[in-house]
Amino acid sequence: MAPVPSLLWRSFRVLQVYGANTDVGKTVFTTILCRAAKLRWRKEHVAFLKPVSTGPGNEADDLHVERHAPGVARRTLLQYDLAMSPHAAAKGKLVPSNTELLSSVYRFASRRATHGPGWLFVETAGGVHSPGPSGTTQADMYAALRCPVVLIADAKLGGISLTISAFESLKLRGYDVEAILVFRDGKYDNEQYLRDYFTSHHSITVASLPAPPPRVDSDTDTEVMSQYYEEESNSTAIHKILDHLDRRHQARIDRLDSMRGDAYRQIWYPFTQHKLSSPENIAVIDSARGDFFQTLVPETKEARDINQPALQPSFDGSASWWTQGLGHGNPSLTMSAAYAAGRYGHVMFAGAIHEPALALAEKLLHGMKSTRLTRVFYSDNGSTGVEVAVKMALRAARLRYGWAAGTDIGIIGLRGGYHGDTIGAMDCAEPSTYNENIEWYNGRGIWYEYPSVKCVRGRWIVEIPDALKVELGDDQIFESLSDVFDLGARRSKQRHRTYEEYIELTLSRYLDSGRKFGALLMEPVVVGAGGMELVDPLFQCALVDVVRRSAKLFDTRYQPSTSEPSSSDPTCWSGLPVIFDEVFTGLYRLGRFTASSFLETEADVSVHAKLLTGGLVPLSTTLASESIFKAFESEDKADALLHGHSYTAHPVGCQVALESMRQMQEMEKRGEWDWAKDSDWSGSLGGKTKANLWSIWPWELLDWVSNQVHCVAGTWALGSILVVHMRATDGTGYKSNAALKLQSFLRDGYGDGEVRWNVHSRVLGNVLYIMGSQKTTKDDVVEISDLIRHALVAH
Structure with a gap:
């Protein structure tokens, strides 16, 4: 099923009517709005929609609208005959999924929009958090539609609290509350308090109308209510509200249309050559929910003629630069952030502690299940987290080997490895497009070429770089990716020893020339920004093994003192400290809590960010062993x-990270990824699961993509990542343009019935990757897989 767009058209205004509680007059106010809009904009189309209604059909709200607002199109999508909460009334009946219900709402709105300019009022059932048929509260269920809201306040005793609470619930979920309507009630004077409160605190327009007359017998009631509606639909107050809503709608459209040009003139974008960019290349994001942005569709004459939607869903194919794990607008993460902001705001951390920081440290250390890692250091983002890790490791190595404070100490890493954009982290990477033009850049290390893993023509291949074929031999072919990661079986064979000999020989040459190294720093399993390369895990294991047993290589004068821990102590670093940069690969990105588990080894220092907070706020942690800690x-x-x-350790970030990890761990326990682990779905990764590998991207897709040899050099998938290496005539690497055509096709997208959607993706030279979140569904994967197939066929 195609994703559901937001309900926004340029000349068709859609308003959602929420109530602070049940029985606050939503239907009465909505009827007045419908009738007044029909009077005020006589040539425009006005419609009423009740997605879910409960109670006898002859008392349905759309019939009330038909009776008292003639000429207004009206419909109820789901009518349950029991007068109770929709989730209870729907028991024993066919219950649509949230997506199915929202799609029905969109279809109704879309068809009304084809009539041209007009209005649609969508009335909810009960209060803001009254459950829908599926049990999801309405505030969460309808959030993806991004409708501006008219909130009907509660004029009864206790209504002030209920109204403010309803308003805050809506704001926490990203709704724009454009107006508040309330009945006048001289007994409690709620109207005046709410007017003062919302005007002064939130600059929201509040209007009041007389309460409808008490109900009498049916014939008289109809006559009395008709007179009431006649008066109030012509009232100055309601017409001012409609004018206000009309202006707000137009202002939203105007702002969206101007954002591209304004941003082009005022914003300095990261990783962008502005000389080669244009406003048309800027994606205007109105909102995001789940795995999808809602992005602006530029206005054209054709779009005006058919009143095309102003927004379309765009799959967030880079997981918002690798941060997104639990879906945009995740209400639990939002509540966690709000709770910590309300409890703490921000409090300084040096020499202090607060519960979110301590609880997060405990949860991280427990989740890593490492015999080495015992300490957690907090910083702001992945790059600074790496700089902290490097400071830790270099100090520990310098003190153990007795080097002077001014000694030039480098790091050992992998070709293409990149660990962030701050100067210190950049110095831990070889010269590249990212850093070679930076004035202070001074690469401090050696970077090993390595074998990489790809699926080519349906076979898993460990590719040996041409420059290393003499030392390491030819490519190897495996039945499955599980076999590639079966390190126990592979260690016993010659290739592991060959890797070690090459690594040690290369390292010795640098050491013999007088170079000194203080750490091994690498991203376990996947080199991210360096080209989305799946590294042969056996090579990384060999690199760790060589570094850890080579203390004498790093300083021939080194003799362990009796006061130092024994090298056989598994919690003490040996040779050099090993740093794993799990900023990208950790915390379930590859399907496991820690990427280090794929290598069956533990780091002395480990860096985590991005998925740590589920994509909501920046936070980074650097975990260290006790032996590293004691060096300071x-x-x-x-x-x-x-x-x-x-x-440092800001409470909002720590609280959000706690909730993010809790959710992902609970998802794992509940088996929410079993659909991807099932052999019929992802058993590809060669058809075996002995290494506990899985991906949301099915084997059928990988097999097909890997056989498109006219344009594809290879592909791979693991966890939520899908990577396509395109054949390149302009060379591989960041400067290549080989993946831009595929990216453009995905951005153009395609339509499914009334809905058009696309994929917003990023490329790394000749490599295009698409990344889901940990909430991505099987249905979405199927849709995106079809789009990828169309794109490559058209390539």
Whole structure:
């Protein structure tokens, strides 16, 4: 099923009417709005929609609208005959999914919009958090539609609290509350309080109308109500509200239409050559929900003629630069952030502790299940987290080997490895497009070429770079990706020893020339920004093994003192500290809590960010072993780890991270990814699961893509990541344009019935990757897989 767009058209205004409680007059106010809009805009189309209604059909709200607002198109999508909450009334009956119900709402709105300019009022059932038929509260269920809201306040005793609570619930979910309507009630004077409160605190327009007359017998009631509606639909107050809603709608459209040009003139974008860019290349994002942005569809004459929707769904194919894990607008993450902001705001961290920071440290250490890692250091983002890790490791190595403070110490890494854009993190990477033009860049290390893994023509191949075929031999072919990751079986064979010999020989040459190294730094399993390369895990294991057993290589004068832990102690680093940069690959991105588990080894220092907070706020943690921690213990304060940020361990980030990890761990326990692990779905990854590998991207897709040899050099998938290496005539690497055509096709997207959608993706030179979240559904994967097939056929 295609994703559901937001309900926004340029000349067709859609308003959602919410009530602060049940029985606050939603239908009465909506009828007045419908009737007044019909009077005020006589040539325009006005419609009423009740998605879900409960109670006897002859008392349905759309019949009330038909009776008292003639000429207004009206419909109820679901009518349950029991007068109770929709989730209870729907028991024992066919219950549509949330997506199916929202799609029905969209179809009704879309068909009304084809009539031209007009209005649609969508009335909800009960209060803001009254459950829909599926049990999801309406505030969550309808949020994806992004309708501006008219909130009907509660004029009864207790109504002030209910109204403010309803308003805050809507705001927390990204709704724009454009107006508040309330009946006048001299007994409690709620009207005046709410007017003062919302005007002064939130600058929201509040209007009041007289309460409808008390109900009498049916014939008289109809006559009395008709007179009431006649008067109030012509009232100045309601026409001012409609004018206000009309202006707000037009202002929203005007702002969206101007954002491209305004941004082009005022914003300095990251990773963008502005000389080669244009306003048309800027995606205007109105909102995001789940895995989808809602992006602006530029206005054209054709679009005006058919009143085309102003927004379309765009799958967030880069997971918003690899951060998105639990869906945009996740209400639990939002509540966690609001709770911490309300409880703490921000509080300084040095020499202090607060519950979210301590609880997060405990949860991370427990989740890693590492015998080495015992300490958590907080910083702001992945790049600074890596800089912290490097500071830790270099200090530990310098002190153990007795090097002077000014010694030039490098790191050992992988070709293409990239660990962030701050100067220190950049120095841990080889010269590349990212850093070679940076004035202070000074690459401090050696970077190993490595074998990589791809699926080519339906076979899993460990590709040996041409420059290493003499040392490492030819490519290897495996039945499955599971076999590639079966390190126990592979260690016993010659290739592991060959890797070790090559690594040690290369390292010895640099050491013999006088170079000194203080750490091994690498992204386990996948090199991210360096080209989305799936690294042969056996090579990474060999690299760790060589580094850890080679203390004498790093300093021939080194003799362990009796006061130092035994090298056989699994919690103590040996050779050099090993840093795993799991900023991208950790916390379920590859299907497991920690990417280090794929390598069957543990880091001495481990860096985590991105999925840590589920994509909501920045936060990074650097986890370290006790032996690394003790390297900074001294009687001299200057020997401490003098690193920190104003927002270190900010409570909002820590609380959100706690909720993010809780949700992902619960999803794993409940088996919510079993659809992707099932052999009939992802058993590809060669048809075996002995290495516990899985991906949301099915084997059938990978097999098909890998056989498109006219344009594809190889592909792979693991966890939520799908990577396509395109054949390139302009060379591989970041400067290549080989993947731009495929990216453009995905951005153009395609339509499914009344809905057009696309995929917003990023490329790394000749590599295009698409990344789901941990909430991506099988249905969405099927839709995107079809689009990828269309794109490659058209390539």
